[in-house]
Amino acid sequence: MSTDGMPSRRQGLPRSPQGEASPSPAASEPLVPATVSAQPTSEQSQPSEKPLPPRKTPLPSRRPAVRTSLTVLVVAVLAAAVVLVAQFISGLSAVREFMDRFPGVTALPEGAPVGLPVWLGWQHFFNVFLMVLIIRTGWRVRTEQRPTVFWTPRWRWMGSAKVSLNIWFHQGLDALWVLNGVVFIVLLIVTGQWMRIVPTSWNIFPNALSAAIQYASFNWPTENGWLNYNSLQTLAYFVTVFLAAPLAIVTGVRLSGLWPSGSTRLNRWYPIEVARRIHLPVMIYFVVFIIVHVVLVLTTGALRNLNHMYASQNDVSWWGFGIFMLSLLVICAAWFAARPLVIAPIARVFGKVGR
Numbered sequence: 001m002s003t004d005g006m007p008s009r010r011q012g013l014p015r016s017p018q019g020e021a022s023p024s025p026a027a028s029e030p031l032v033p034a035t036v037s038a039q040p041t042s043e044q045s046q047p048s049e050k051p052l053p054p055r056k057t058p059l060p061s062r063r064p065a066v067r068t069s070l071t072v073l074v075v076a077v078l079a080a081a082v083v084l085v086a087q088f089i090s091g092l093s094a095v096r097e098f099m100d101r102f103p104g105v106t107a108l109p110e111g112a113p114v115g116l117p118v119w120l121g122w123q124h125f126f127n128v129f130l131m132v133l134i135i136r137t138g139w140r141v142r143t144e145q146r147p148t149v150f151w152t153p154r155w156r157w158m159g160s161a162k163v164s165l166n167i168w169f170h171q172g173l174d175a176l177w178v179l180n181g182v183v184f185i186v187l188l189i190v191t192g193q194w195m196r197i198v199p200t201s202w203n204i205f206p207n208a209l210s211a212a213i214q215y216a217s218f219n220w221p222t223e224n225g226w227l228n229y230n231s232l233q234t235l236a237y238f239v240t241v242f243l244a245a246p247l248a249i250v251t252g253v254r255l256s257g258l259w260p261s262g263s264t265r266l267n268r269w270y271p272i273e274v275a276r277r278i279h280l281p282v283m284i285y286f287v288v289f290i291i292v293h294v295v296l297v298l299t300t301g302a303l304r305n306l307n308h309m310y311a312s313q314n315d316v317s318w319w320g321f322g323i324f325m326l327s328l329l330v331i332c333a334a335w336f337a338a339r340p341l342v343i344a345p346i347a348r349v350f351g352k353v354g355r
Contacts, residue, residue, distance in 0.1 A: 086216030095213070104211035104221040106204045106231045112195040115226055118312045120193065123184050125310070125327050130177040131286060132331050133338060137170035138283055149340045153257075154351045161257050165353060169343050171256050178249055185241075196229060197237040207231035223300055226314045236289065244285055251279040 089095050147164030188194040211232035214221045221230050229237065253259060254275035260266060297305045306320035307313045310327070313320065344353045 082216050083218065086213050087218075090213055090217045090219065098206070099210045099213065102203065102206040102210045104207050104214060104230045104232070105228060106199075106201055106207050106234065108228055109195050109200050111192065112228075113192045115314060116308050116312055117191060117193070119187055121310045121312055121323075123180065123187070126180050127177070127184070128290075128327070129331055129334065130173055130180060131290065133334060134170065134173045134177060135283060135287060136335060136338060137166055137173060140166050141170050142280070149344065149353060149355055151347050151350075152352045152354075163257060165340055165343060165347060168347055168351075169338065171252075174249075174252050174256070181245060197234055197241060199234060199238060204231045204234060208235050220300060225305065225308050240286075240289055244282055244289075247278060248282045248286070251275040251282065255279060 090099070141164075144164065144166060147166065149165040150162050151165050151168040152162045188197075208231040211221050211230045215232070223230060223233075225233075254270060254272060297309070301316075303316045303318065303321055304314075306324045307315060307317060309320065310323040311317075311320040347353050
């Protein structure tokens with residue numbers, strides 16, 4: 001651009017021999033934004049304002065994914081180490097002698113029943129059905145931050161506290177599970193089936209250790225659940241029925257609205273923090289037990305085991321498998337139906353539901 005069209009303050013610039021104005025040092029440099037310009041000159045009436053820096057969008061935290069990956073890796077490494085150690089020690093002469101002496105099965109008392117009755121199969125289905133929903137709703141109770149649907153009891157004997165609909169559903173499932181458990185214990189005693197899951201000899205402990213070594217070394221013990229469980233199974237069932245289940249009930253009552261929160265003495269004897277510290281590990285125990293139980297059922301003769309559990313038959317056929325698949329469909333349907341749209345009409349029978 002020629003000097004003729006430039007403002008008057010540029011008329012005093014020195015000209016080159018060709019008659020054009022020599023560019024100033026500032027004009028030869030690239031233009032810079034106003035936010036990083038030098039100090040304002042006398043001709044600038046107001047200093048330029050520095051704009052706010054752009055807002056940074058927080059990146060999603062990767063800690064949960066990293067923690068989960070590390071947990072899976074550690075569990076896999078520990079499992080591999082257990083298998084290698086079990087295979088090594090099972091080859092030692094002293095351990096072989098121990099396993100010959102204690103093969104992994106403890107003899108049942110005289111008069112113990114043979115086989116699994118039909119009521120045990122139905123009890124098994126009801127228990128699994130309720131446990132899956134209890135675990136689902138229990139985890140939602142623990143993780144939900146802002147409930148949107150609440151339930152208030154209709155009758156005074158149920159209390160007057162307003163709770164989230166999910167808590168009501170969880171506690172209702174707990175009540176049905178306890179009722180089912182009471183029926184289960186009564187039938188165990190009446191029919192003598194308790195002798196199959198209650199230890200009656202101290203030999204069960206070395207036999208359970210022998211069975212654990214066989215499982216860990218992938219040289220699994222020969223099983224026939226129709227006649228007798230191996231000692232490790234017996235201990236696992238005993239712990240689940242007579243220890244873990246009562247702990248879940250006792251801690252669940254302490255955390256529920258049934259607990260008399262106004263009793264200072266009871267609250268001092270049984271603090272709610274103690275119940276919370278026990279309740280979650282018990283739930284994790286049930287999850288691990290269910291996973292291991294299902295894996296062993298499917299890998300140690302699926303058709304025969306499912307026939308024992310669901311069809312009350314001691315043969316290899318597809319009846320038990322068919323009933324098992326039907327029960328899975330029912331459980332999956334209940335899993336997806338466990339939402340306010342379905343639960344609210346049921347909850348209104350026992351109280352008021354609102355947002």
